[in-house]
Every structure is written in structure tokens, then in C-alpha cells.
Amino acid sequence: MSFARSFSETYAQARGKFLAAVDRAGLDAESHVHPLRGSEDEALAMDVVLDGPRDARRLLLITSACHGVEGFCGSGIQVALLHDDAWRQATRDAGVAVLYIHALNPWGFSWCRRVTQENVDLNRNFHDFSKPLPANPGYDEIAALIVPPTWPPSDEVNAKLQHLLEERGLAALQAAISGGQHSHPQGLYFGGLNPTWSNQTLRQVLREHGRACERLGWIDLHTGLGPSGHGERIFACRDDATALARARDWWGSGVTSIYDGSSSAARLTGMMWLAAYDECPQAEYTGIALEYGTLPMMDVLNSLRADQWLENHPETPEAVRTQIKRQLREAFYTDTDAWKQRVVEQAKAASDAAVQGLRG
Numbered sequence: 001m002s003f004a005r006s007f008s009e010t011y012a013q014a015r016g017k018f019l020a021a022v023d024r025a026g027l028d029a030e031s032h033v034h035p036l037r038g039s040e041d042e043a044l045a046m047d048v049v050l051d052g053p054r055d056a057r058r059l060l061l062i063t064s065a066c067h068g069v070e071g072f073c074g075s076g077i078q079v080a081l082l083h084d085d086a087w088r089q090a091t092r093d094a095g096v097a098v099l100y101i102h103a104l105n106p107w108g109f110s111w112c113r114r115v116t117q118e119n120v121d122l123n124r125n126f127h128d129f130s131k132p133l134p135a136n137p138g139y140d141e142i143a144a145l146i147v148p149p150t151w152p153p154s155d156e157v158n159a160k161l162q163h164l165l166e167e168r169g170l171a172a173l174q175a176a177i178s179g180g181q182h183s184h185p186q187g188l189y190f191g192g193l194n195p196t197w198s199n200q201t202l203r204q205v206l207r208e209h210g211r212a213c214e215r216l217g218w219i220d221l222h223t224g225l226g227p228s229g230h231g232e233r234i235f236a237c238r239d240d241a242t243a244l245a246r247a248r249d250w251w252g253s254g255v256t257s258i259y260d261g262s263s264s265a266a267r268l269t270g271m272m273w274l275a276a277y278d279e280c281p282q283a284e285y286t287g288i289a290l291e292y293g294t295l296p297m298m299d300v301l302n303s304l305r306a307d308q309w310l311e312n313h314p315e316t317p318e319a320v321r322t323q324i325k326r327q328l329r330e331a332f333y334t335d336t337d338a339w340k341q342r343v344v345e346q347a348k349a350a351s352d353a354a355v356q357g358l359r360g
């Protein structure tokens with residue numbers, strides 16, 4: 001199967017290819033059905049497949065569509081891996097079980113949104129909600145500029161943003177915008193006020209599958225940041241020097257970190273993989289986000305601003321809606337054979353490295 005054929009045009013097609021690959025591999029999928037329907041009235045689910053024994057001491061998670069629309073990339077990678085018999089044999093030989101979670105946020109995947117049905121960024125939603133949520137005064141200050149009342153933005157909004165950009169720099173603005181916020185439910189990078197369906201379902205999956213292992217690895221597939229086609233390996237553990245050293249031992253010295261500013265991602269709060277510590281406390285956990293570049297950062301940000309504005313204005317004419325959705329998809333998925341080949345090759349290399357690392 002060529003790399004390109006692992007990728008899909010829609011969520012429904014992606015789910016079909018994933019389940020067909022699971023079937024071909026002689027495995028069984030466990031489907032956690034979502035309460036809502038998809039954009040083509042299809043069923044939505046978080047599909048979970050274990051390739052290996054249930055009591056494996058070494059477990060590798062490979063997950064897609066934490067950020068819905070980014071699932072076009074992640075799903076294609078998962079399907080390609082399931083079709084790779086040599087890779088599957090290597091995991092068995094190493095005594096590593098692989099848990100594929102297809103579409104952590106199936107609603108966002110189907111409806112071409114980065115967020116969940118609660119308008120929540122799943123990777124900012126993993127908080128202890130019994131405690132006060134972090135404030136983000138930097139976002140509060142610019143909320144009305146980031147998602148303005150009109151789209152395209154007025155000249156006044158553009159001028160104010162340009163002024164802030166020159167005054168504070170792109171990195172500071174990026175941190176304020178993307179770090180996560182809990183005060184603007186109709187804004188960007190909203191972390192929510194309680195656990196989303198995807199959060200609760202993922203935790204259940206981790207409890208069911210992640211309690212037997214001694215060592216747990218996790219590769220979470222993302223897109224939309226960095227140079228086109230390049231997969232940045234972003235450290236996805238707590239700010240812990242031992243874990244960072246282990247991640248760099250497994251995946252190379254090029255592993256970047258949001259804690260020391262070496263990553264193209266800003267410092268975030270409420271990150272998803274914190275659930276590994278909560279739900280699999282017995283395991284030694286090591287993870288990365290594999291983040292593939294698509295378009296320049298401002299193009300990606302503007303596509304998200306437009307999409308949130310569209311969400312806040314459901315009366316928008318169909319032609320405008322279609323154009324905004326096309327832009328959003330292009331911001332998170334590059335529909336060329338060359339890009340797909342590069343992302344699969346890098347995912348395969350990272351997965352091989354994780355298996356070697358878990359084997360120890």
C-alpha cells in the first residue's frame with residue numbers, strides 16, 4: 001500500500017480505512033461512540049486497537065486527532081503503520097504492545113474544527129477542575145482582536161495587532177494566544193470549564209489499557225507548527241530532567257521542550273498527556289508530540305481566527321463558510337504525496353525509536 005492511499009478525504013473515510021486495516025491485521029477495534037453525529041450524519045467514535053498482549057510490560061500509544069482536523073495526517077500515519085507488517089513484527093519481537101487510538105476528538109475531525117464539540121482545545125483541557133484554573137491576562141487583553149466582530153478583520157483591528165506584534169514580538173503574542181485560556185468560551189485555545197467527552201473517554205481508555213505496563217511511551221500526532229513537512233519531536237512529559245534525558249536518549253538530541261524555550265510551541269497549560277500520570281501512575285512514562293509543519297504560522301493562526309469567527313456567526317453564507325473551511329483544512333493538512341510520504345517516514349522512524357527505547 002502506497003503512503004498516499006493511507007490518507008483520506010473525510011473523517012468517515014479515514015475511520016473506514018482504519019477499521020479495514022485493523023481487520024486486515026487480524027485485530028479487534030473497541031469503539032467508544034460519541035454522543036453526536038458527524039458532518040455527513042455519520043457515527044463518530046474514538047476507536048481503540050491493541051496490537052499485542054493485554055498484559056504487556058511495555059506499551060506504546062500512538063494517537064491521532066487530539067486537534068480534530070489534524071486527524072487527516074494522524075489517521076493516515078496510523079493506517080500506514082497497521083499495514084506495515086515488518087513494523088508490527090518488530091514490535092512483537094521487542095515485547096512492545098502498541099495501542100492505537102484513532103480520533104481522540106472525532107467530532108472536530110468530522111466537522112473540520114481543531115476543537116471539540118465544547119469549543120475546547122483538548123490539549124488545554126486536562127486540569128484538576130476542583131482547583132482554580134490558570135489566568136491568562138495576555139489573552140484577555142487581545143481577545144477581541146484575535147476573534148474580531150467582523151471577518152475579514154477591520155483595518156483598525158489589523159493595525160492594533162500589527163502594533164502589538166512590533167511592540168512585543170511574535171513569540172510573546174504566540175504564548176498569550178496559544179498558551180490556553182478559560183475566560184473566553186467563544187475564543188481560541190479555550191481550555192474549558194470541565195472535562196470534555198474526549199478527556200473523559202481517553203482517561204477511561206488509559207485506565208483500561210495502561211494499568212498493566214511498567215514502561216509507557218506515547219507519540220501524539222499533530223500538525224500546524226514549524227517548517228512544512230518537518231516533524232518536530234516535542235517533549236511531552238512533566239518538567240522533569242530525568243524524563244527529558246530519557247526522551248532525548250530514545251528520540252535524539254533534537255527533542256525540543258516547551259520548558260526551556262527550544263520548541264516552536266509556546267508554554268501551555270492543561271496538556272493532554274498529563275493524563276498518563278493520573279491514570280497510569282505505576283508506569284515510567286516517556287512521550288512526545290510529533291508536530292508536523294504545514295503553512296507559515298500567521299497563515300495557520302488566521303485560519304483559526306476565521307474558523308472561530310465563523311463558529312460565532314452561524315448565519316454566514318455558504319460560500320464564505322466553504323472558503324473558511326478549505327483554508328482551515330489546508331492549514332493543518334498538506335494534501336500532496338510528497339508531504340504524506342515525509343510525515344509517514346518520520347512517524348515510522350519515531351515509532352521504531354520508541355520501541356527500542358521501551359525495550360531498554
Ligand SMILES: [Zn+2]
Nearest residue numbers: 067070222223
Ligand atoms: Zn495539534
